[in-house]
Amino acid sequence: MTFKFLPDVALADIAFEAESDTLDGLFEACASAVTDIMVDPSTLGKGVERKFSLESESIDRLLYDFLTELIVAKDVDSLLFGEFEVSVSPAGTSLEALARGEAIDRVRHRLRNDVKAVTMHLFGVKHIGAKWKTTVVLDI
Amino acid sequence: MPDTSVMKQVSDVSWDIPVSYKPGMNVPARIYATKKLLDAMDSGVIEQATNVACLPGIVRYSYAMADAHWGYGFPIGGVAAFDTEKGVISPGGVGFDVNCGMRLIRTNLRFSDVKPKIKELVDLIFSLVPAGVGVKGSQNFTQSQMGDITSLGVRWCAENDLAWDDDPAHVEEGGFIKGADISKVSRQAISRGVSQFGTLGSGNHYLEIQVVDPARYLDRGLAGEFGIIYDDQVMVMIHCGSRGFGHQVCSDYLRTFESGMKRFGIDVRDRDLACLPFASREGQDYYSAMVCAANFAFVNRQIIVNKVREAFSRVFRKDAESLDMHLIYDVCHNVAKVENHSYDGSKAKVLVHRKGATRSFGPGHPDVPAAYRSIGQPVIIGGSMETGSYLLIGTQKAMEDTFGSTAHGSGRTMSRTAAKREVRGAELQRRMLDRGIYVKAATMDGLAEEAGMAYKDISEVVETMDRAGISKKVAALRPVGNIKG
Numbered sequence: 001m002t003f004k005f006l007p008d009v010a011l012a013d014i015a016f017e018a019e020s021d022t023l024d025g026l027f028e029a030c031a032s033a034v035t036d037i038m039v040d041p042s043t044l045g046k047g048v049e050r051k052f053s054l055e056s057e058s059i060d061r062l063l064y065d066f067l068t069e070l071i072v073a074k075d076v077d078s079l080l081f082g083e084f085e086v087s088v089s090p091a092g093t094s095l096e097a098l099a100r101g102e103a104i105d106r107v108r109h110r111l112r113n114d115v116k117a118v119t120m121h122l123f124g125v126k127h128i129g130a131k132w133k134t135t136v137v138l139d140i
Numbered sequence: 141m142p143d144t145s146v147m148k149q150v151s152d153v154s155w156d157i158p159v160s161y162k163p164g165m166n167v168p169a170r171i172y173a174t175k176k177l178l179d180a181m182d183s184g185v186i187e188q189a190t191n192v193a194c195l196p197g198i199v200r201y202s203y204a205m206a207d208a209h210w211g212y213g214f215p216i217g218g219v220a221a222f223d224t225e226k227g228v229i230s231p232g233g234v235g236f237d238v239n240c241g242m243r244l245i246r247t248n249l250r251f252s253d254v255k256p257k258i259k260e261l262v263d264l265i266f267s268l269v270p271a272g273v274g275v276k277g278s279q280n281f282t283q284s285q286m287g288d289i290t291s292l293g294v295r296w297c298a299e300n301d302l303a304w305d306d307d308p309a310h311v312e313e314g315g316f317i318k319g320a321d322i323s324k325v326s327r328q329a330i331s332r333g334v335s336q337f338g339t340l341g342s343g344n345h346y347l348e349i350q351v352v353d354p355a356r357y358l359d360r361g362l363a364g365e366f367g368i369i370y371d372d373q374v375m376v377m378i379h380c381g382s383r384g385f386g387h388q389v390c391s392d393y394l395r396t397f398e399s400g401m402k403r404f405g406i407d408v409r410d411r412d413l414a415c416l417p418f419a420s421r422e423g424q425d426y427y428s429a430m431v432c433a434a435n436f437a438f439v440n441r442q443i444i445v446n447k448v449r450e451a452f453s454r455v456f457r458k459d460a461e462s463l464d465m466h467l468i469y470d471v472c473h474n475v476a477k478v479e480n481h482s483y484d485g486s487k488a489k490v491l492v493h494r495k496g497a498t499r500s501f502g503p504g505h506p507d508v509p510a511a512y513r514s515i516g517q518p519v520i521i522g523g524s525m526e527t528g529s530y531l532l533i534g535t536q537k538a539m540e541d542t543f544g545s546t547a548h549g550s551g552r553t554m555s556r557t558a559a560k561r562e563v564r565g566a567e568l569q570r571r572m573l574d575r576g577i578y579v580k581a582a583t584m585d586g587l588a589e590e591a592g593m594a595y596k597d598i599s600e601v602v603e604t605m606d607r608a609g610i611s612k613k614v615a616a617l618r619p620v621g622n623i624k625g
Contacts, residue, residue, distance in 0.1 A: 007557030011182075011209055012216070012344065014556060038273050061395075068328075068391060074274045075332040075384040104274045112585050113556075114273045114342035114625065117236050117387040120394060120411055121212050137212075139236045139387065140343040140556070 001025035003033040006135070009122070014113065015137040023059070026125065026132040027066060027086040027095065034070050035082055035101075037138060040110035044082040046100035059092035059125045063134065066095060067118045074115070078104045092125075113140050142183045147171070153206075153608045157190055164194040164409070170201040172547070174604050177206055177596065180553070184210030185217070191409040192220050196417075197227020199490060200483055203542055205497050206604035207551035207596060211235070213412030216496035216552075219545040222418060224478060224489050228406070229423045230415035231397060231430075233493030235474035236390045238430055239437035240345075240381030241312075242471050242498075242520035242548075244531060245445060247452065248464040251351045251372040254620065258578050261349065261455045262621040268447040269347060270339045271625030272582030277338035279443050286330050287322040293435035297442045307442065309509050310467035312499060315442075316435045317477065321428035325385075326392045329429075333385025333436055338443035342586055342625030345380040346525060347444065349621035353528060356599065356616035362533065363615045365515050366468050375617055376452075376465075377529055378444050379522050381474065386433035393426040418491050427476070434475055441470060468531070469509075469518035473498045473548035481543050492543045500534035500546035500611045508534070519611045521602055523550045525579065526572060526592030528618040530602045537609035546611040550598040556589040563591050572622075581624040590624060 001020035009015035014037055018029040035041055052069055056062040066086075073079045081101030088095045104111070117139040125134045147155040154172050159165040169189040173181060185208045192214055193202035199221050208217030213232030222228060254261065270277060281289060289296050294315025297303035308315035322330070340347055352358060354371045363369075382389075397414040400422050401407070406415060416423045445467070449460035456463060476493045483490075501508050501517040508517040516533035523529045527550065538544045554562075565584025568591055572579050581587040605611045 005557060007555050007561075009555075011552040011555050012211075064395075071384075072328055072332060072388075075336065078274045078276070080274070106272075111273045111583055113583075113589075116341075116343075116384060117391050119212055119236070120398070120414075 001029035003029045010137050013137055013140045015135065017133070017135050019131050019133040021130060023088045023092065023132050024086045026134060027063060027088060028084040030063060030067060030134065030136060031070060031081070031084045034067055034115055034138065035080060037113050037115055038074065039080050039112055041082040043108060043110045044080055045102040046083055048079060048100065048102050050079065050081070050099050052097040052099065055094040057093065060123065062088065062093060062095060063125055064118050064123065066097065067136065071115055071117065080104055115140060141179050142181055142186045144178060151608070153604045157186065162190045162194070165190060167193050167198050167201050169193050169204065171204045172206045172604055172608055174600060177600055177604060181208060182210050185215045188213065188215040189218060191413060192218060194409060195220070195228055195230070195413065195415060196406065197223040199223055203545065205547040206601040207547040207549050209551045211495065213410050214493065214495045217547060218495045219493065219497045219542060221481070221490040221492045221543045224418055224491050227418055227491060228415035229418040229427060229476055229491060230413060230493065231390045231393050231426060232412045232414060233495050234430060234476050235495045236387045237381035237474055238386035238389060238433035239472045240474045241437060241441070242473065242522050243378040243441045243445065244468040244520050245376045245448065245465055246367050246468055247374045247376070249374040249456070250370050251374060251620065254349065254374045257455050258349065258621045261451060262578050262580050262623060264451045264455060265347060265448060266580040266623050268451055269444050269623065271623060272342050275339045276335045277443065279337040281334055281337060283330055283334050286334060289439055290322055290432035290435045291320040292316050293438040294442050297439055302446060303442050307467050311438055311470040312472055315438050317431045319428055320431040320435055322432055324425045324429040325389060325432050329385050329388035329392065332388050333383055336383040336385065337440050338447060339383060340380050340444065340623065340625045341383055342582060344590060345625055347623040348377045348525065348619045350375045350377055350529065350617035351620050353616040353618040357613050358615050359613065362515065365512065366518065366531065367464065367466065368615060376448050377520065377522065377617065378441050380440060382433040382437035383440060385436045389429045389433045393429065396422055430476060434472060438470065469520065471498050471520050490543065492545065494545055496548045497545050498548045499544055500538040501544045502534050502536035502539045519546055521547055521549060521598070523598030524592040524595040525590055525619055525622045525624065527598050528616060530598065530616055531614045532602065532611040533614055535609055535612055538611060542610055546605045547601050550595040550601055552594055553596055554594040559591050559594040560585060560588045562593065563588050577619050577622060579622045579624065587624055
């Protein structure tokens with residue numbers, strides 16, 4: 001699973017493209033990308049675990065909701081997560097996920113941008129050949 | 141560079157794109173720009189402004205102001221007014237950061253008073269006003285208070301000793317927009333926002349200590365109307381919005397609107413233009429939630445002002461009242477409001493979307509505070525942290541031409557990634573210090589992304605709107621201290 005940032009897609013915000021051989025891997029890659037925007041993941045510990053259990057009407061919406069949950073956890077509980085294990089249902093309309101991270105520490109963590117929302121711009125999960133792919137633009 | 145051959149030049153600073161440009165356009169698009177700004181404008185602005193022109197119930201024009209750049213659905217710097225019965229409301233026409241806006245506070249200090257203490261002052265404000273990823277504010281409001289706070293805005297602050305008596309009158313809409321309903325706001329939005337009052341956020345948000353800059357522009361007569369009496373008077377400007385609360389409101393309702401459009405037979409050219417009839421239940425629900433977020437932002441900026449007053453008081457060992465730290469004004473630049481306007485020979489209530497655009501009401505308007513009614517509403521247009529900002533006033537021409545709207549800032553020309561490739565944050569910080577601007581940033585990456593070269597020339601933007609007669613310059617303000625998230 002990989003992600004790469006797209007420097008010319010959004011002027012005021014940050015965009016990335018992710019891909020994986022599996023849908024689970026795609027969700028994990030996207031979650032990792034969101035974290036990477038907010039903090040240098042090498043400075044983030046894994047002492048806190050949080051489970052996510054979500055249902056949605058489509059794969060697109062499920063990914064949108066999952067990434068939104070990470071943003072909410074950052075604002076409500078001051079948690080950032082650097083490791084993810086995601087299991088998406090075969091229908092793509094529900095997931096169980098375990099995220100590992102820790103509470104924000106402004107001394108230890110090399111903090112970056114504050115992600116505030118997932119936009120719908122260019123958003124969509126695609127299955128192309130053997131790869132799952134998506135583009136995500138985040139409001140900063 | 142946009143295709144200007146499709147445009148009709150209306151004046152030296154305005155250009156129209158006719159309805160024949162694109163099938164489905166209900167009104168023309170009008171772009172405010174000098175030829176220089178127009179040639180440098182990204183072609184996405186034209187595409188988006190003309191897409192907005194296709195929305196149901198839009199009246200007169202789809203506008204793009206001089207600082208316009210590509211956004212989500214609506215361009216940033218976009219203005220569009222809609223018939224309240226036949227027209228739509230669009231979260232994309234407001235923006236994620238509902239009531240991102242600007243607040244300007246004066247002091248009676250001169251630059252010579254502040255210069256020797258600038259580091260102490262900026263460092264203290266940085267410690268009192270949290271900025272950056274996941275910050276929490278120092279105000280311990282509860283979720284049960286959120287209904288009153290987001291309903292009454294700065295008036296609630298005044299009733300709870302969190303604002304001076306005259307603060308509400310110096311905020312757009314008297315510090316709160318009517319029509320808030322917290323029951324239309326999700327639990328997630330409330331949870332995100334309740335601990336974020338008094339925080340600056342990050343991105344392009346900032347808190348700046350500024351000095352009047354007569355070398356760039358100063359109308360001493362008009363400036364005096366705002367209590368600006370020295371050529372080197374020190375001011376404070378705050379740029380931030382509704383934080384996670386407003387962002388979650390937008391996210392929640394974009395989802396509702398996208399799935400609701402089919403039911404109303406609405407088809408849009410761009411998914412980010414998701415919209416529903418303003419008169420629909422969902423449209424009204426979004427409006428009520430958006431108003432909550434707008435009032436949240438007014439309160440957020442008020443709490444920050446309290447901290448700024450505290451910092452100045454501690455550093456200069458005088459109370460803030462003795463330092464004359466009164467609000468000049470506070471303006472929204474991401475909002476949709478129901479306003480009375482005259483156009484096409486009659487008066488009507490319209491829903492004006494301003495996304496990266498500022499209200500610019502002229503003299504005599506009843507919504508302009510009494511203190512300024514004879515001259516016009518203060519307009520605050522923020523530039524980059526290297527180039528400074530402007531105070532202007534609204535005009536009767538703005539009422540006639542643009543539903544009382546003008547530009548909001550300088551507009552980005554370069555992506556965040558591209559800006560970081562050009563300059564390192566630490567190097568930029570040093571360069572700015574050499575130029576007399578002391579910057580304290582939560583992250584160096586964030587600082588680099590906000591370098592002046594990533595933005596349009598604020599003076600050109602402001603000059604355009606002044607020449608168009610839409611907002612009249614009063615004073616240029618240059619930065620001497622800056623806090624960034």
